[in-house]
Amino acid sequence: MLKKYLNASKHLQRLVLTSFVVTFASARIIVLLIMTRDIPDLFLHIGGTHVHHLNYGIFLLSVVGAVLLFTTPSKKWLSVIAVTYGVGLALTFDEFGMWLHLGGSYWQRASFDAVTIIGGILLLATYTPPTHWTWRRFAGAALIVTVISVFCWRLSLTLPSIEQILIPILHNIENQGPH
Secondary structure, eight states: OHHHHHHHHHHHHHHHHHHHHHHHHHHHHHHHHHHTTSSOOOOEEETTEEEOHHHHHHHHHHHHHHHHHHOOOOHHHHHHHHHHHHHHHHHHHHTHHHHHTTSOOTTOHHHHHHHHHHHHHHHHHHHSOGGGOOHHHHHHHHHHHHHHHHHHHHHHHHHHHHHHHHHHHHHHHHHHSOO
């Protein structure tokens, strides 16, 4: 019985991870294509206000929370809820920098960092569920997180030079895109 539950849980975790990654990549590509005017302006404007896609994410996360609190979903619906949760997470955290700093450019580094961290946590949770963790696995995960953190820190030392080249280009695209 426990094994069956764990397999179902892994399936849901993989659905969340996959929908998160696909949604994040799709959102970035679509925004870039809109900003470069390669596709029509798909942004929703209400009364002159641009409704950012983080709002769609917040709405989806709210629906998922309500469904899980007020109903007992069937196995079939749990898959739909898992995908919806992954989509909502990606849409919300893709614009993390905007809600952290209450505005600013879409291309903020904080958004990319947040998505990377959330994606890493989902990846870790998907492939090493805590129910199977022993002290040895916990120590191994801590070591991996430490090594990845040091790698990211060292990488971040070189990113400012890359960002100095890329960010102005992205800001220019954003300024010339639809508002």
